[in-house]
Amino acid sequence: MKVAVVGIGVAGAYLMNRLSDMHDVSVVGFERMRQDQHDAVCAWATCENVMSGLAKNCGLNFQDYVLHDGKYMRVDLGSDSVDLKLKGMVSYDKLKLIQDMIKGTEIRFGRAPRKDELEPDFDLIVDSTGLHRNYLPRLQNELWIPCVQYKVRYKPGKEPFDDFYLKAFPSMTGYFWYFPLGNGYAHIGAGDFAKGHNRFVDEFLHKHDCEVIKKVGRPVRISPPANCEPFTDGRKSVGVGESIGTVFALLGEGIIPSTWCADLFVQNMHDLGAYRNAVIRKFEIYSTVFKFVQMKIAGKFSMIKHAGDMLKIYNHMKSEEDRYGMAVKWTDMLKVSKI
């Protein structure tokens, strides 16, 4: 089977690695960025308990990529705050892991081929283009959050925080993040549905003197997989990763879910119906989480009406603390839901 993987982010890189090992598959990757400009636009926070296994599937040791091992994350809620005890949340060199995953595979950089250019030569075209979703039908009513991010460096002793820090915006329209990357480096950025993210980050940069290394920006899709159907174009193209909504909306977290989605594709690539069902099943809770965030943003969240959903989200995260890399408490959840 001849497979084209278009878009070499976390999902595409994982697929290139896994599919290149299969004797009955020949795979070619396409990435629109030139190789020397290939980037991983993201804050690089994830949970090592899960990523270790996914990296191991690719013959890599996740520990080699860890930049900062989190102990606590302060979540500033304005008039209140919570300190989350971390148990596996880290920042890591996402670009280096992607580059190592794709080592020895065939990738054409600086190429964003049209679908009709690929169709004659390939049996399957994987759309792992993230937000773009160029090869799949356009979505109606999808929700994405605009983001901006800076990579910065602080002089020794001048770092504003020594661990992960979040500032939630009112009505949960988004948040500001400060994620340490080790040796005085950090990603600082924000995403906000209400579009206050640029102003907030500018003020933070003004307040805490630092050297700006790089500025990037792109929105993140938070509509869950159930709202991102169809996953195929009915011909040869099939979506994997953020292109079909594998982002945990409460945290804007897409690295683990998108890599999981790529893994589900590897397991089901010969039966796209089974792939679709596996994705919908795996990410079922993402629909509840998305509804909760949507209600908060729209100012329609009611503790009485939506208590069941909140309990469901809490039970899910509590039972999977190792997956989320943090201790989850009901009292913290209540505080967050009140902003």
Ligand SMILES: Cc1cc2nc3c(=O)[nH]c(=O)nc-3n(C[C@H](O)[C@H](O)[C@H](O)COP(=O)(O)OP(=O)(O)OC[C@H]3O[C@@H](n4cnc5c(N)ncnc54)[C@H](O)[C@@H]3O)c2cc1C
């Ligand atoms: C600012 C920001 C910070 C984030 N921080 C975190 C975080 O800390 N932790 C976390 O878990 N998640 C985070 N996320 C979400 C996470 O980055 C994504 O959900 C995840 O990377 C999605 O992976 P993907 O491989 O599906 O798509 P992407 O990582 O978006 O990769 C898509 C790739 O496709 C390429 N491409 C696009 N169009 C074409 C085309 N037509 N032809 C060829 N190539 C194309 C792009 O250049 C890119 O390389 C963040 C998102 C943003 C925007």
